[in-house]
Amino acid sequence: MLILSLYIASFIILFFSYKFVLRCFTNVEKQAKENTVTFGDESAIKPNRTASALSIFTLLFIWCAFTGSSLSPVHAPGPFTGDTSFTYTARNANNETDTAQVFIRVNPANKKIDTPSPANKNTNNFATNDSTTTSTYRSALIRVKKNDKGGKNKDYLITHINNQPIKPKQILAVSNGTVTLSKKGSLSFTPYKGWQMEPIWLPAPEAVFLRLIDIAQNGYQNVSLSENIGWSLLRVIVGFLLGCIVGIPLGYAMGLSSWFRGWFDPIVEFMRPIPPLALIPLVIIWFGIWESGKISLLFLAALWIMTIAARAGVSGVNISKIHAAYSLGASKLQILLHVIIPNSLPEIFTGARVAMGVCWGTVVAAELVAAEKGAGKMIIAASKFQQTDIVIMGIILIGVIGYAIDMLMRIAEKKLIPWKGNS
């Protein structure tokens, strides 16, 4: 909640400060003129790259600030680390009271530090000082009665913490944390957690980056990063190509022959709305969890998209182009090769971009279910060991690769069909 409101606040503040800065540097009249022309004209709206940069910066900043990252100078209050102590007052079976101290050392996560030695209390009273150690975000259980004289007697009670009365299950604030009294008379100390995320929920950006370097060099669970990514990509490409090899001719046939269209229409229309992920269980039953299963799944994911794209490509041919080709003496085969296929390329490319996106999403999901190697397998394995940094690294990599695939397809589209949008 806090993070969301912070994010919205940054959006609003940055928006107005950007406007303000812009107004300081540009001619007001010119700006007003631009506004009247562009408002409501969707084609005039170009993404403001300053806003994009600020958006990424804001996200990174919030990420840094709430994970205690060293990249950001400002942080949300972090968890308590260091030494702290509180006192407890006990009453023994003889109705006498005595007070002793508990020393606690809270360590940063993943660091082992010695238990503090409790200062000796030079009294002959029955309560003895205790000491323990814990790490940030983890509460410590202190069996204070254990080393007290007469502590095993069932009438031995803890009555006060820092001179405040306490009952079982009550939570009391002490310096740098809270204390709870259990039914059996043990104390549980929870150190102050602060506003930052625990690394197990969200590791700091640099931890993710360091993990990326580590995994790129050493691999994860004896599988190198390139192997994991490579296998995922290989599956996508094989499945996608198989889908194209079957789907495109099928789409052409459906666009050119009423028998083909009638025969395959029910199948295509039925299969199209089924998300490929829903097919995973069936595909596993039929083809097993190995490569054949995953590739069949991706094949099915790409097949219907490519079929429909090719069919749309054929029906999108301007009839006068076909008529012109006929009246220029072209045969049916020549019309297919020289008119219908080139004319359907834009549609096919659009379909291919969608299919690649769907395949990439599906392969990761399929690997989550069953795989030996692959990007999805890497993150699901890491999540089982609560290695959130690997999970986040994997998610970012999957996103980046998906984006890169789409960019490559767009570049190829521009090179191969320069007439798209110009006809």
Added chain:
Amino acid sequence: MTQEVNTKKINTLTSSNLHINDVSMSFELPGGGSAEALKDVSIILHEGELLSILGPSGCGKTTLLNIVAGFLSPTKGSVSLNNHQVTGPSAERGMVFQQGALFEWMNVRKNIGFGPNMQNMPIAQINQRVDELLETVGLHGFAEKNVYELSGGMQQRVSLARCLANDPDVILMDEPLGALDALTREKMQSLILKLWKETGKTIILITHSVEEALLLGERLIVMAPRPGRIHKEYKLPFAQQAITADIREVKKTEKFTSTREEILSMIWDMEEEIMGRKA
């Protein structure tokens, strides 16, 4: 006059000509019943004639052209060219469309050379013909351009050249200048006249514009709708005049303007009748 027609009729037996015999065409309507797009249309076109067909929308002129091209087969009657019955599209009847019929994935040269290429003519010969045609339609130096880089008028020049590349017996033009602006249109009209004169082709031209029909038609057929039929035929001198004289001058002559008004009011009446029948 009668004498002249008779001699031409004798000529038709030997030279190439187009016979449209009693062609009728009816379409099934989706809601049942049928619509008569054409009823008993007969035209005989001699070699080298330029016929323009004019009529209000829905009079079946495009249907007639599609039947001549072989894209549609008539429900009654037949079309024959040089005593061969038309059964489907063929390279002997070239067609020029309004717009969007060029192949965007080919450059200008490949578009114009498409027909000869489909007939497996040697590349060198194709290139030579394409260069000649580019010269003819005034697109010298545009051979390697992409068609989508050209203006609308230039694209129609490419369409004309592409059609001529096949050396067809008859050229069918389906509102070839319909999508052009008025200035480009006038230039293209004189180009069509020039091509007609130089190549001596038989041409059927369909148009919405009365002025264009008058100027480009050696013969002019005005069609009436519901059912589509021939309403009136004219023999006009303007095409011949415009070859030698300036187009603008021809359009200014009194005969031109009076004929234009006559035809305009004729079409106007037809449109009124349709509207009245609908209401």
